[in-house]
Amino acid sequence: MVRDPRPGSDEPDLQPVLDALDDEDCRTIIEHLSEPLTAGEVSEECDIPMSTTYRKLDLLSDAQLLAEGVEVRQDGHHATRYRTDFEDVIVSLTDERTLDVRIDRPDEDAADRLASMWSEVRTEVDR
Numbered sequence: 001m002v003r004d005p006r007p008g009s010d011e012p013d014l015q016p017v018l019d020a021l022d023d024e025d026c027r028t029i030i031e032h033l034s035e036p037l038t039a040g041e042v043s044e045e046c047d048i049p050m051s052t053t054y055r056k057l058d059l060l061s062d063a064q065l066l067a068e069g070v071e072v073r074q075d076g077h078h079a080t081r082y083r084t085d086f087e088d089v090i091v092s093l094t095d096e097r098t099l100d101v102r103i104d105r106p107d108e109d110a111a112d113r114l115a116s117m118w119s120e121v122r123t124e125v126d127r
Contacts, residue, residue, distance in 0.1 A: 012064040014101045017089060020063040025056045036069060036081035057082055064103060065089070 020026045025048055032045045043053040060066040060082075067085035070078050088104040 011100075011102055014091070014099055016059075016063040017065065017101050017103070018091075020059050020065055021089065023056065023059060025052060026060050029053075029056055029060065030065070030084055033066075033082065033084045036083040038071075038079045038081055042082065 025046070028046045028048070029042055032042065037045065039053055039057060040050070042048070042057065043050045046053070048056065057066065061068060065084065065086055066082050069081050069083070071081050072078055085105055086103045087106055090102045090104070092100050092102070094100050
């Protein structure tokens with residue numbers, strides 16, 4: 001199932017973002033996602049075993065650093081494609097002396113909005 005990369009207007013929790021960015025495989029995946037790729041393509045491009053690739057994609061998705069979209073195929077076997085969903089990650093010190101994270105995201109174009117709507121429809125149908 002495709003996850004909503006922006007499950008609300010709230011910023012993600014700090015620790016999942018730091019965990020993902022501290023992981024060498026996650027950083028490698030980010031570096032190779034200049035265009036949307038399937039998990040298999042990510043595995044091949046990054047030279048990371050498939051089982052590890054899925055774990056790292058989950059880690060990046062949980063940190064809200066990736067967006068997942070569905071590639072609809074005529075044969076009925078749809079594929080999930082992953083793309084980076086941030087331009088900047090800012091870690092700052094608040095007035096209360098705690099760390100905070102903010103993610104600046106690219107503007108969604110028409111294709112992104114359509115993919116988001118399709119994902120929402122699929123979620124409702126799967127229920």
